[in-house]
Structure formats: C-alpha cells, structure tokens
Amino acid sequence: MEQGAIPIAxxxxxxxxxxxxxxxxSYLWDRPDGEMYTTTAAHGGxxxxxxxxxxxxxxxxxxxxxxxxxVDGELRWExxxxxxxxxxxxxxxxDDLHAIEADTPADPLLDSAFERYRGMRLVRDPVFPCLIxxxxxxxxxxxxxxxxxxxxxxxxxxxxQVDGETYHAFPTPGQLAERTEEELRELSLGYRAPYVQRTxxxxxxxxxxxxxxxxxxxxxxxxxxxxxxxxxxxxxxCVLLFSLGFTEAVPLDTWIxxxxxxxxxxxxxxxxVSTSRAIREQFGGQYAGYAQTYVFHYLRNGGN
DNA sequence: ATCCAGGATGTAT
DNA sequence: ATACATCATGGA
Numbered sequence: 001m002e003q004g005a006i007p008i009a010x011x012x013x014x015x016x017x018x019x020x021x022x023x024x025x026s027y028l029w030d031r032p033d034g035e036m037y038t039t040t041a042a043h044g045g046x047x048x049x050x051x052x053x054x055x056x057x058x059x060x061x062x063x064x065x066x067x068x069x070x071v072d073g074e075l076r077w078e079x080x081x082x083x084x085x086x087x088x089x090x091x092x093x094x095d096d097l098h099a100i101e102a103d104t105p106a107d108p109l110l111d112s113a114f115e116r117y118r119g120m121r122l123v124r125d126p127v128f129p130c131l132i133x134x135x136x137x138x139x140x141x142x143x144x145x146x147x148x149x150x151x152x153x154x155x156x157x158x159x160x161q162v163d164g165e166t167y168h169a170f171p172t173p174g175q176l177a178e179r180t181e182e183e184l185r186e187l188s189l190g191y192r193a194p195y196v197q198r199t200x201x202x203x204x205x206x207x208x209x210x211x212x213x214x215x216x217x218x219x220x221x222x223x224x225x226x227x228x229x230x231x232x233x234x235x236x237x238c239v240l241l242f243s244l245g246f247t248e249a250v251p252l253d254t255w256i257x258x259x260x261x262x263x264x265x266x267x268x269x270x271x272x273v274s275t276s277r278a279i280r281e282q283f284g285g286q287y288a289g290y291a292q293t294y295v296f297h298y299l300r301n302g303g304n
Numbered sequence: 305a306t307c308c309a310g311g312a313t314g315t316a317t
Numbered sequence: 318a319t320a321c322a323t324c325a326t327g328g329a
Contacts (some may be wrong), residue, residue: 139308142313254310
C-alpha cells in the first residue's frame, strides 16, 4: 500500500483521531487491535483505524482501503490510493476548529466539552452506510451499532484482499436489498431488520435518493430523509450532520434531551421541530452540530 | 430479574 | 399535531 503522513500542525485547530473515531459519529471504521470503545479517551491513543471506502464522486473513483493512526504529531496513513484528499474528505480535515469554537457561544457545558475533546472533528461518512448505521442506532448502544455494521460488511459486502489481509466493503443498496428480513434478523438487527431491507430496496430501485437532500434547505433536507423506512427526525439529523455536511443539524437524542433539561430548559419547546430550532440557535447556528457532537461525547463519557 | 440503549412506527385521539 | 403501546437484543 501507499504510505504518507499529514502533519497535525497543518490542520487548523489540530486533530484527535481517537475521539473523532470513537465518539459515535461513524460506525464504519474499525480498530484491528479489537479495542474499539474499550479504552477511555483520556490518553489519546495511537491505535490504527481502518475502513473500506466505496467510490465517492470527485473524491475517489475506485474502492479503497485506508488505514490511519495518530503518532508523534502526525496522521500516518496506508492506503491503496493517495489518502490525503480522501482523509481530508472523510475526517473534515479542512474544517477550522479554532473558527468553529470561536463561533460557538460560551457557556459552562460547551466550554468544558470543547476543552475536554479538543481536536475532535465531525466525520463525513458515505451516505448509504451512514443511513443504514443510524437506522440501526434506534434504542441501541454505540458499541453494538458498530458491531451490526461490521457484521453487515462481513456477511454481505465485497471482499478486498490487500497485502494478505482481507477487508470488507460496506454492502451496496442492491446487496442489502436482496437479503430477506429474516437474514438480517440473524445479524441481531432486531426490529430494525425490515427497516434496513426496505430502505435499501427503495434506494436500489431508484425510488428515492438520499443524496437529493444535499440540494435542499436544512429542514426540507430533513423531511426528505424521513421518507426512508426507519428514519425519523433524529436519524435524519444524524445523516445530515455526519454525512451530508449540514453542520447546523442537531440530532435530539437522549443525551441532548438530558442536556436541554439540565442546562437549556427554555429550549424545550415540546415537539422536535421547534425544540431543534431553539437548541440550534443556542448552539450558535451554522456549526451547532459541532457543539452537539462535543456535548454528546462529553456527557456520554460521564461529563469529565 | 429489571432496566436501558444516539427511536420509529402504527393507531387512536 | 400529540399520546401511547410495541418493537429485539444483550450488557449492566
């Protein structure tokens, strides 16, 4: 594989690979050391993370294997292609974290969360794997969501052999659409199995395209995504934030609902849409999703 | 054993 | 629009 390194010092606001990779944004990376989600983020870490990326228009034309680790102030990578534009895309390395933090309102919770996980970036997942990941996320723990995506890739995705190692791409819409609900239940998807199968079929059949949301205003984009089975407002917000580049999206999950109750009670407007508007403004508007992700990771790790 | 996890759906009001 | 029961699974 090709190799290279990106100096962290060249990235505005730095970078923290472990908090970016293990904060419950993306479920498409894996640690070959088997320690995903097992160690606290306290000591940073220098573990390898790897993923298989299927073609992304204007970024990569062929499927690629990418491995990356953070050590000695560098982001070192191995890949079947030039990983610099690919990692820049997937890990949003061109975001200016200084500017984003400066645009985020100061309050005790946000200050603590940004300080604790400085260098954490949003991800930009491929949209179909992201959509399936968050359909699977309903009432499920982070580590188990990750396990589901690993099993889907291992059972139904294309195999790629590189340097004697076997990698598995995430299945395409067609590959998932041709599985039965019963087969997916065998992977412990539970009641989410028919949601995954039916959404994959909608996309494979050309009935709907999640990428069409990219050309819409934020709330219209969210409504567009809720047409998929198993996708409500919250999952739609996750796809907008972690795949489609809507950095203003604030997914209202259980942790953020708790944060609203404890820290921003005036933002509780009853329904999802109006509460979303209020917390989005509370978190600074355009990059409110960054604040959401810091708060989520901070609170989920015990608020310390 | 009982509770809970990055919620969504179908149904009734 | 809003309220409610129901939906699998496995770890604490």
